[in-house]
Amino acid sequence: MDEEDEIRPRFSLPASSMYGSIDGLPASDRPGSSRDHTVSPANPNIAAPMLFSRESFRDASFDGGSLSMQTSRAPSRQGSRGQFSRLRMRKASRDTSAGFAGDYVIHDFINEKTRSHVLEHEQQRMARGPIAEYLYTAKIYFVLVSMGIGAGLVAASLDLSVEWLSDIKFGYCSDGWYLTREMCCRLDEEGQRCGFREWSTALSFLPLIGSATSFLAFLAYALLALAFGVTAAYLVKRFAPHAAGSGVPEIKTVLSGVVIRGYLSSWAFIIKVIGLAFSVASGLNLGKEGPFVHLVSVLANMVATSFDDFRDNFNLMMEFVCVGTAAGVSVAFNAPIGGVLFAFEEAASYFPNRVLWRSFFASALAELTLTLMNPFFNGKAVMFEVNHSLEWFWFEMIPFFFTGALGGILGSIFIHYNVKWSKLRIHDPFLRRSPIIEVAGIVLVTVMLQYPIPFLRLTNTEILATLFSECNESGTLGEGGESLMCDSTRIDKLFFVLFYAVGAKLLLTILTFGARLPAGLFIPSMTIGACAGRIIGTITKMVAAAHPDWAIFSQCRSASVCVRPSIYALVGASSTLAGVTQVSVSLVVIMFELTGGLSHLLPTMFGILAAKMVCTLSGLEGIYDMHINIKRYPFLDSKHHVSHEVPARVIMRPPRVVIPEMGATLGHLQQLLHDYQYYGFPIVRREHDMILTGNIVRKELKAGIEKALRDPRVSYETMVSFKGEFDITDKDYIQRISANNEILLNFAGFRDRYLSQVSPETPLSDVYDCFSALGLRMCFVTRHGELLGLISKKDAIAYCDATGDIPRKFFR
Incomplete structure (x- = not known):
């Protein structure tokens, strides 16, 4: 048995076909027989996917809203480098929420953009009238204004905190312990003395010689620096591991469509603010400018998620995070225009025109707030003023x-x-x-x-x-x-x-x-x-x-x-x-x-x-x-070029679970969500031809099921169709399809509107461009419409890692 056969999933359905046979399969290979269903009618070398049909569901047991359907999987050998790379990526993940099996979640920018537009249309349709539209726009600008002002306040507070903590290592202000060295010396208008006392001077009352006093000053400096550094490390380890680092790599990953659970949480914001003040004041060779990108992005996320209109709008939330990146760089360097360009050049994989204006607005407001706060009490608009008269030749x-x-x-x-x-x-x-x-x-x-x-x-x-x-x-x-x-x-x-x-x-x-x-x-x-x-x-x-x-x-x-x-x-x-x-x-x-x-x-x-x-x-x-x-984040950089021109069929995986356009019931789909934790499910026209007609992601299928079950006419035996072009907001998604008044649910409006299909001979470089440039998470490998396999973004990363096509020497 070859390696591909060993990692191939095998499924057995404890159901006998009510029609006697499945097209193209002998009786011994029918679902429910003693042999596993491992032969695909399209390609004998690819395992057949799990097909959901009326007969298989009616023979499955249903008890109290829970279906039981048996599946068996052959143990997989993890010796190949590609398989090992995928396992390492999943092992490094911190997403342990139900439904994602401990793996990072990757969103599809194109389809999420469509869902965002549909969601906005539905909200405007429910509200109706120009006032509701103006209110929606006002909420967006409330988030931008809050983000800009909050960024300026946080930056000013951190500047003062870091300066005071850095000065306390050398001494204290006799006119007020809470004053920094610069503020303490400014209290004397005549400039004859400065109230800041260094530790060597403050300890002069002790009966010590000069060298001993200097050593005590050094000891105070070292102990306070050690205390500050250890405090920052302890806070991060104990309360918020996501607060570590600068945050720019993670924000780049988030803006590419990857969900890192807890990274944009309020707890990470609080710990990072406190820990950053201590870590910079410890004297370590680090700066507070990079972490501002993370801090302001978290601030944007916290304000935006307080509105129900924005919470489920993935693309809009990513736009707010991108704006937060620009505003963070703005207050870090007093550079509002540079902040916008940094978000465009370095951070964002998705940067529409409206984000440019919103980033500029928030960055300018953040810089204005920081200038009004004047944390250094010098009134300067630049951090390091250079003499303009200095000429060069x-x-x-x-x-x-x-x-x-x-x-x-x-x-x-x-x-x-x-x-x-x-x-x-x-x-x-x-x-x-x-x-x-x-x-x-x-x-x-x-x-x-x-x-x-x-x-x-x-x-x-x-x-x-x-x-x-x-x-x-x-x-x-x-x-x-x-x-x-x-x-x-x-x-x-x-x-x-x-x-x-x-x-x-x-x-x-x-x-x-x-x-x-x-x-x-x-x-x-x-x-x-x-x-x-x-x-x-x-x-x-x-x-x-x-x-x-x-x-x-x-x-x-x-x-x-x-x-x-x-x-x-x-x-x-x-x-x-x-x-x-x-x-x-x-x-x-x-x-x-x-x-x-x-x-x-x-x-x-x-x-x-x-x-x-x-x-x-x-x-x-x-x-x-x-x-x-x-850190093994599933991120593909559009600046990279893949030179190894292997065809898509080499790295594709067979479709393990598909849904037929007609024939599935509501209970069948409910069981599908319970048994399989996949992000999405391909939709095929019929079981025997495997013609790809669509794809539906997990959250949309779940939303459709929940919406249908609120109708008293619907039960778990109700048939579901994915055919047609029905609006997701249309109330008339229930049709009557027979003389005995049997109803049919149409879930066509919940499907993805965009499918990226490549042929089996498409080179890897083109597949890579689809993921990196278009923001896709899945490509479907088809021949004349027939679904042969799938390639996810993580599959491409794992293959590049295994072959070294994009060098990652630290993985080896």
Whole structure:
């Protein structure tokens, strides 16, 4: 017996045919005989599906609304790589709700769009009048307004919380324990003193020598950082595992039509807000910007599901989540336009035109709310203000390009080793069972590597603000008086600090991202790149100062300053983030809005282009796509190209259960839902020809049965038809079909309106495009209308995993 026969399901019906035989089958192969029904009239190599007919149902026992129909399945061998891949995908799932057998649920965008339109039409038909239509539109804008205002409030609250928790590691404000360092120092109008007392000063009353006081200050810093990190990890492990990570890979998966149970819950929102404040304040190399995508998407889902009109409208709910993604990026970077472009370029697989306007509206409102809240009390509309008067020269395009290429190299190194570490985290039993201990270890390593360097004790946001600033006439950076970046006599120390910062932060970010606590990587990646860019800028400045007579520097002879290292820091930050995420167009706009540096747009673009070229040559996907694959989400990226041209018949599965257009009863269908947990069921014209005429998903069949049973004329013996073109909202779905007043239920309106059919010889690349570009979840393999098999989205993923057609090295 070959492998295909071993994994083939076999069915036996404990019913004898009232017509004596089934077309094309000998008596020994009739349902109810001693032999299993394993021969298909269409193809002898494919197991025949379960056919539901009047005779089989009438011989089945029915007791109190429950049918009993015997089925038997042959044990399957799991030795093949394709079968093993599917099992691994299901093992990694967390969806254990009834009806889905622990597997992720994938929606069909095309048919869900049709159902959404039907649902909206039905609601408007029930309400009637223009007032109801205006009310429906008002509800949509209420969700958008609530989302925008809520996003701004959450962002402002998190900014203040993170700043206070970060400052408490160094000391406290004597004028009020609840004040941050900046707010505490602003209380003194004359600027003669600052009420913020560091722990070394606060502990000076103890009879200790200076070194002991400094050690106690370090101990307080380390213990508070450890407490913050452990608290974040504990909250995630104990209350909401879905609150871990940045959330961008999961949101991309959700927007492709996959349901991740509990990911958009209110509990995940609460834990992520609290855990994010603690994890960022711990000093770990992570950011709060990526998790805003998850937070605002959850906020959008919570507000939208409070309306009955939206709760069952899958496509509209996905549009709200997409709008939440844009608004989340908007408040994270003060970049409303960049947020909309990010949702379009990176996150959403489905982005209709109306989502563009709604995303822009919500993002602008979120940014307005955050600006009015003014959490940093500086009144600035940008996070890192860059001097617009800083000029650059055309010869610098060469070092700008090399800075971008270096950012791509750093991004590729990060992706490569972070994937390896994430793989070890999954497979190592100790790390898998002890996420809190892992986080505690990472916190301690972070403290030991960063605390000895005063520059690295700053938060990543403060480091970026320093690197993006240019030296003034006094030889310092802005108002803080930091002179290391501008002191030419200490250039060796500057290079040591910057090189050390690149290496230490790259290592720590590799270890941190993917740990089970709320964590983003936007700002850490930018910090690594900004340090590297500042190094190249400083070297270029030194060369220009040492050789002003070189022809390449001829443009500098009329300028007071030839090279501005801060511009290189900006290019390095942009290119490294592009190398890590492999986002391009939206990132240029985000950096422009983030810094306000319109004059530096061209260098930023060239740096990002160079980073993208390097990443393309490395053959690595973006970090978010990598983590989607690591977590085994059923996601297919439309950017991928499948080169292995196997025909569809190689990867298709035989139809195990089908429903005839005529002949099934209501009780028969009820038993079908009870016995089989499939998402949908093909509809065929007759048992003997297997001509495909439609498909009905589980929830629609269940809705039709529930609607029919509310009618007193209907019983479980009532016949059901799937023929015709009946409106789902039509009340006249009951027909009388015989002289003895027998009634017939017409369920045609509950079928899918769109069927994707491919021939057995269709190459896998075309099937892949159907899933990734059209948002399908199932393709039907037919020949002249005859149903031969099915290919689900998960089948395509499992085959690509097994053959390595789309490389997923961490699976092996």
